[in-house]
Amino acid sequence: MVRELHEEYGIIVSRGTCYNARSWARKMLQGSLNEHYHMLPCYVAELQKVNMNSTFQLEVEHDIHNSLARFNRLYICLESLARGFLEGCRPVIGLDGCFLKTKLKGQLLSAVGRDGNNQMFPIAWVVVEGENQASWTWFISLLMTDLGIVDGYGWTIISDQQKGLENAVAGLLPNAEQRNCARHIYANWRKKRHSSDILRNLFWKAVKTFISNKPKCEVIDNNMSECFNSFILPSRSKPTIDMLEYIRTIRRALEDNKHNCRACCVIHAGHLKFEVSTHGEGFVVNLRAQHCTCRYWAIAGIPCPHSIACIHFIWAGPANYVNEWLRSKRYINAALRKPSGMGLAPVQKERFD
Structure with a gap:
């Protein structure tokens, strides 16, 4: 503010003067x-x-x-x-x-x-x-x-x-x-x-x-x-x-995991259980229990890349294995309760006294 006043109007004022002027203007407006x-x-x-x-x-x-x-x-x-x-x-x-x-x-x-x-x-x-x-x-x-x-x-x-x-x-x-x-x-x-x-x-x-x-x-x-x-x-x-x-x-996390699952090698062990290897690591996936030993699926509720590779193996859709909390129905229910304006009816804006 000091620099702007000097450059635009050629006025030299102190920082304290600018602070007091801003405080006075804010008090007038607010x-x-x-x-x-x-x-x-x-x-x-x-x-x-x-x-x-x-x-x-x-x-x-x-x-x-x-x-x-x-x-x-x-x-x-x-x-x-x-x-x-x-x-x-x-x-x-x-x-x-x-x-x-x-x-x-x-x-x-x-x-x-x-x-x-x-x-x-x-x-x-x-x-x-x-x-x-x-x-x-x-x-x-x-x-x-x-x-x-x-x-x-x-x-x-x-x-x-x-x-x-x-x-x-x-x-x-x-x-x-x-x-x-x-x-x-x-x-x-x-x-x-x-x-x-x-x-x-x-x-x-x-x-x-x-x-x-x-x-x-x-x-x-x-x-x-x-x-x-x-x-x-x-x-x-x-x-x-x-x-x-x-x-x-x-729906960002599921799409990322779909992309990452391409590096997974799947071996079917029967009864919807699989052994998955990727980047030198091994994991066990149980689609019936919706669990992978990496624990991401159980914690996040979104199929991990290892489980998505197994889901693709049985020709199913990963979206069907997303936890209920993360389904679009839940998101819509929350969104309907949170309209623009944070869900509050119009309030008189003049003065409250």
Whole structure:
């Protein structure tokens, strides 16, 4: 901005002057942070009016010395997103938090799913005072109610190694499979001088041997949540209501495996069992049990190259062996619940007071 003013108008101004001018202009256009926090109750009431079955939980703290209320937390879960996730997505939830870039700080916590097309599916988000066990417990408790989760049985939670989050998940979802982001684990492990190519390859091979194959999701990182944080990055410096409005308005693997299966040599052992060799390695495939010893099929729900070679051997179609969670019917069910605008009815855009 300093350079642009000098080059276009021949004006020399300091960086501080530019910062103050931008702040003044932003306040004129968007309103102050105080005004946004003052309007939050009216904003929540407007959301509730047009989304009666959705959950909006505003928590404030009252000062005992006066009648003023101070903002503490705000939880948002749209019914269309919750239903779309339950009807069309696998029972896998990524949990993560990111900093807000306003003067008052705070953090945004989010729960993100993954649809049948392996794209992010936002479920719920919350603005809190900070990322700690108390805020995560509050968020996860409300999320469990909206999704009908009891003790986590049959669910998979993916997160980083934030201790407050881990403790909250362990306390509220004791029977859920908890996957820590393998990319973060490897980064910490590498700092301890475990950076050789051999150890790196062994690490990534070992990781997938410890995850459950029930959710039909091979993901071992929390990239979906990080993608969501990146997606909303432009809004994180905006006043609260503008940020929330920004968030509100927001078959590849099988084909790759079909291509890779051409390098496989298949030997039929009878009863839909096969021995497959490729690139010097051997695998056993059981089409009846939909299992390959590489474990990709059981974990991801998509036939691996070895199993696709066997499916071609019996003149069948690989698409018929894709897990139910990844079928187009499931994807359509989720998509129908997530129309443009993130599934929220039109909201009055003027002022909420």
